[in-house]
Amino acid sequence: MATADQVKALVRSHGEGDDTRFYSVALQVAAGAARVGHGRFAQELKSLVDSLRQQSATSSALGKLVAVAQPRGELAQLLSVSYPQLGLADLSLDLHVLQRLERVFLEQRQADRLRSHGFQPVRRLLLTGAPGTGKTMSAKVLAGELRLPLFVIRLDGLITKFMGETAAKLRLIFDALSETRGVYLFDEVDALAGERAHGNDVGEIRRVLNSFLQFLEQDSSESLLVAATNHPQLLDRAIFRRFDAVVDYPLPEPAVARRVIKSRLAGVELGRLNWVNIDQAAAGLSQGEITVAAELAAKDAILSDGGPVTSTALCEALRGRKVDHTR
Structure with a gap:
């Protein structure tokens, strides 16, 4: 049955309005009950959580989704937008990774409370790991859980052979971060932030990377910026310091x-x-x-x-x- 810590966690998450954490602890209680032979109670509790999650998702989708116009002009060549309806329950990930994501949800939902004490919520995430381990899916879940649009940066439209053009396009994207709150995904970010000592066009790569680092440093928007890479070893070391959290996605147990x-x-x-x-x-x-x-x-x-x-x-x-x- 529920431990004292689990009961406290349930009460605390309910008081803070953190449904994700509340459901997570409830499922932990169900799993514990199943292990000690209370199978019927465990199944009833799990079914109740699933039903409440579905009701919450439906209500949120109908009443809370922020409508955002499609990117226009040059931005239309740089961003694609979608409105994911996924939740944390749709992810099958290592427990440590799930806990890191739950922390992001908690800080985002309590952002005003943190700011009132002089702190900023986690909003810049670097996701690393092998292909297919759930990095892009996590960005969709972040958008779905927080009822925000997901903007995917089109690197093929962003990176050009002229550094000045790339920097100007980067500025457009970071301006969009400030103007429209959402989850902005830089997938395969190593194409943009590769190690400055590598590559044939070293000078060009360095200038593009320096521009990206500068924009990251100056960004003070309320949007979430998610960068994902299958090859973290290719990233310039300076990039890691610009993110609030670096989350590694292992192959599944x-x-x-x-x-x-x-x-x-x-x-x-x-x-x-x-x-x-x-x-x-x-x-x-x-x-x-x-x-x-x-x-x-x-x-x-x-x-x-x-x-x-x-x-x-x-x-x-x-x-x-x-x-x-x-x-």
């Missing part, structure tokens, strides 16, 4: 991989799965790759005889993703 598989196969019939074999087949794959493998196994079952997804089919699909990497 077996428990996370199982959640990914169960979530993706929730709508199809499952056979009696051998999770030990599945864990071994999934080891070393990202959440994105595991999702693709689960989808393949499900489609094979549907297109063959409509029977259940089996451990054999799932393991073959997972191992197939590893083979694809070696080609």
Whole structure:
């Protein structure tokens, strides 16, 4: 059952209006109850949390979403906008990463309270990790949970062979951060902030990077700036100091991989799965790759005889993703 700390956390999160933390602790209580044999209570509590989350998401989507016009003029070539409807429950990530994201939500929702004491909420995040581990998805969830538009910076339109043009376009983007609050995602930021000692056009790279660093330093908007990279080793060391938090996304542990598989196969019939074999087949794959493998196994079952997804089919699909990497 609930521990004293969990009860206090539930009361505190309710008082602060932090629904994300409240639901997270409630699910921890459910998991603890299941471990000590209170399966029925655990399931009822989990179902209640899921129902409340859905009601909250629907209400927020109808009444709280900020309407923002599509970027116009030159900005239309630099930004694409969307309005994600995802929540933290849609992420299957390492517990440490989830806790870091929950902290961002807490500080953003209590921003006025922090500012009244002379502190600023976390708003500049650098996400690092292998492809498919959930970095871009996290940016969508940040936007969805905070009911903000997600602006994705189009690096192909931003970076030109003329440094002056790139700097001018960067200024447009950072002006937009101040004018329209949202989540701004610089994906594959190493293309913009690579190590100054590398590359053929060293001088040009240095000037572009210096402009980016300067804009980061001067930015005082209320928008969230999220930068993501699959290759943190390529980033110039100075870039790390400009972010409030650097979050590393590891490859999923077996428990996370199982959640990914169960979530993706929730709508199809499952056979009696051998999770030990599945864990071994999934080891070393990202959440994105595991999702693709689960989808393949499900489609094979549907297109063959409509029977259940089996451990054999799932393991073959997972191992197939590893083979694809070696080609």
